[in-house]
Amino acid sequence: SQTIHQWPATLVQPVGSPLSLECTVEGTSNPNLYWYRQAAGRGLQLLFYSVGIGQISSEVPQNLSASRPQDRQFILSSKKLLLSDSGFYLCAWSRGGEETQYFGPGTRLLVL
Amino acid sequence: GDSVTQMEGPVTLSEEAFLTINCTYTATGYPSLFWYVQYPGEGLQLLLKATKADDKGSNKGFEATYRKETTSFHLEKGSVQVSDSAVYFCALRDTGTASKLTFGTGTRLQVTL
Numbered sequence: 001s002q003t004i005h006q007w008p009a010t011l012v013q014p015v016g017s018p019l020s021l022e023c024t025v026e027g028t029s030n031p032n033l034y035w036y037r038q039a040a041g042r043g044l045q046l047l048f049y050s051v052g053i054g055q056i057s058s059e060v061p062q063n064l065s066a067s068r069p070q071d072r073q074f075i076l077s078s079k080k081l082l083l084s085d086s087g088f089y090l091c092a093w094s095r096g097g098e099e100t101q102y103f104g105p106g107t108r109l110l111v112l
Numbered sequence: 113g114d115s116v117t118q119m120e121g122p123v124t125l126s127e128e129a130f131l132t133i134n135c136t137y138t139a140t141g142y143p144s145l146f147w148y149v150q151y152p153g154e155g156l157q158l159l160l161k162a163t164k165a166d167d168k169g170s171n172k173g174f175e176a177t178y179r180k181e182t183t184s185f186h187l188e189k190g191s192v193q194v195s196d197s198a199v200y201f202c203a204l205r206d207t208g209t210a211s212k213l214t215f216g217t218g219t220r221l222q223v224t225l
Contacts (some may be wrong), residue, residue, distance in 0.1 A: 006155075006170075034212075043116075043201065043217035075176050090155055097203050099163070101121075101213060103155035 002027035006091050008102040013111055017065075019078040020106050021092030026072065033074040034101060038088040040064040049065045050074060054105055060066065114139045116202050118216035125192055125223050133187040133219045135176075135202035143204040145169075145178055145185040146213070150199040159187075159200070197223045 003026045013019060037104040046059045048066035050107050056066050063082060067075045074091060088108050092101040113152040119134040121145065144163045160169030165180035171214040174189045185202060 010148070036215075044203075044213075044215040046212055046214075048211060068215075093158075099146075100158055103148075103157070105155045 002093075002102065004088075004091060004093055004102060004104040006107050008107060009105065010027065010108045011110070013081050013109065015083055015111055016080045019076070019081050019108075019109070021076040021089055021091075022077070023074040023076075023104055024072055025074075025093045028072070028093070028095065030071060032094060032096055033068065034092040034094075035076050036090040036092065036108075037073065038090060044090065047092070048076070081111045083111050113207050114143070114204060114214040116204055116214055116216035116217050118200075118202050121218075121220040123219060123221045124206075125225075126193045127194055127225055128222055129189070129223075130199060131189040131192045131196075133200055133202075135185045137183050137185065137202070137204050139183075139204055139206045141207035143206045145176070146203040146205070147174070147176055147185070147187050148168065148201040148203060150162065150201065150218070152198070156201065182220070183189070192223045193201070194223045194225060197221055 032051050034049045036044040038044050049074045050056050050068045064078050066079050088106050091104040092104045115138045117136050144219045146161045147159040149159045150156045160171040162178035164171040168177045176185050176187045177198050199220045201218045203213045
């Protein structure tokens with residue numbers, strides 16, 4: 001069966017510090033991968049998606065970036081965090097050509 | 113562009129009450145529609161989906177019917193339980209969008225004894 005992992009589960013970072021959130025998927029090959037952000041009182045916003053290694057599409061301009069160094073690894077990064085980066089970050093995967101997305105447990109980020 | 117509008121919460125119901133959470137959408141193509149549920153402290157889980165007009169998705173006693181004429185996908189359950197307390201998200205995937213989902217803002221449901 002397939003599983004998706006995210007870490008850390010919770011993170012408190014000062015403004016201006018760097019960020020690295022990791023997501024890995026097990027039990028499947030060549031998945032589509034997604035990063036979403038859920039800000040307080042708002043819905044989920046798609047940040048990035050990837051259909052293969054090294055292939056990243058950005059949905060919104062921001063100070064975040066994403067990378068996919070391996071088939072089942074998706075990393076969300078920032079060089080300098082802003083207060084507005086606080087939120088709940090969710091990673092998801094789907095099989096290529098299929099609609100259903102499967103979500104990880106999320107990382108709660110608080111920028112102070 | 114695509115958008116999903118959900119009724120604002122929180123919705124508070126007594127156990128065994130009837131539930132309706134409204135969802136309407138705007139899309140340029142012929143989208144597939146989804147309901148996801150987020151239990152406290154967890155990520156999202158797919159609850160049900162419908163891929164074309166008049167389809168009815170159902171799971172765990174929840175139902176939603178794809179209504180193209182009213183661009184709606186309202187979530188219903190005949191008798192809610194305390195364990196149904198969660199945040200419910202309506203979402204759509206438009207045609208030709210590489211599986212990208214557009215979500216509503218979520219509706220928090222609180223069920224009490």
